Amino acid sequence: MFEYRVEGRTGSARAGTLSLPHGEVRTPAFMPVGTHAVVRGLSAGDVRRTGAQIILGNTYHLHLRPGEAVVEAMGGLNRFTTWDGPMLTDSGGFQVFSLEGLRRISEEGVEFQSHIDGTLRTLTPERAVEIQWQLGADVAMAFDHVVPAQSSPQAACEGMERTLRWLDRCKARHAELVGPTSPQTLWPIIQGGIHDELRIRSLEGTLARGPWTGVAIGGLSVGETKPVMHRVLELLEPALPRDVPRYLMGVGFPADLLEGIARGIDLFDCVAATRNGRHGTAWLPNGRLNVKGATLKHSTAPLDPTCDCETCTTYPRGYLRHLFMVEDILALRLVSIHNIRFLVRLGEQARDHILNGTFDGWSREWLGRHYAGGD
């Protein structure tokens, strides 16, 4: 349980297999985000058919609706959603960042004013862990304090140090909840903003509190430039444990996956695949495509001729554009399916190339082609 086997590597890039109570995850892998216990617009079968191996849920949002007690009474997230594969829940730490105007931070925890009904909800490290335990995913995330990339070194330091202190509390509470044959593990999150020394301190402090079955890097893709994100990843990579998966939270766009994989990242999650899909942007091997664009009106071509997803093997571009024009929900679903499949497949291809020792050349060629098309 919670074992990670590295099966091949090329430079810093790794291919491996993560064993979780609900199944295995072959890495590198993209994890679709299902904040509200649903990958927006998609059925569990839709997600399964994209080849996704593990999906996310969110502590804060599921606490508000339907409430962790409901999910628990329904048999946990897997039974509730009918998704029988591995799951991971984010702790609500990202909402400290994204709902900045609706929350107040103290050492004890974070007081949120619910964006649903205005009620005050307090999330502490202990509560975040308890809720995730009730939700019942394979992997729970530590409750962290995410700060914007533009934060001052002082603010970034404060968030980083608080995240470490909260990590102690998360770990202690989680240990009380889980038994010796625990069906759930807890992963810590490295913070420190864009400041090298803070990142290193966060990493060292985190590892000192281990051992862990996985380590996450948070607080990136929150406003910094790509070179900065790459620099932080390169800084952390040599010091990260080899024998556990590294999870880069909230990333990313297709190119970000390859850039991350090249820097030793094994797991990714991001809402962009589904959000962009709903908003009419499809990812293709040579860049992005505006599916609502007038140029597609008469196109009988598939969205991505190289893709094997339901959307690309079934519908012509002209029809997909039409579905957006008439605002049918099928449009949102179909492009979301493609974008997820695109990222999942990118992980699969990267894995094959890592195992074959051809990752570098393939990755370079892929990025050149993709960046040329925008993104």
Added chain:
RNA sequence: GGUGGGGUGACCGAGUGGCUAAUGGUAGCAGACUGUAAAUCUGCCGGGCUAACGCCCUACGUAGGUUCGAAUCCUACCCCCACCA
């Protein structure tokens, strides 16, 4: 035939003397989106020139008129709607 109301940019629809190339909305076009407050948000949307400030042209049914100035006032005509005969 009579009376009343009305004809505004692709469409709907404000505007009753200068701040009007003309409010809004729809349709259309483009852009943004990274651990989801997002099926959302932003910009453009008569034509031409300009990198831009800006300049020119054409426009509120048609044709005239009043006025320094008209989508707005006057006259005639055309068309639409309602009611009455």
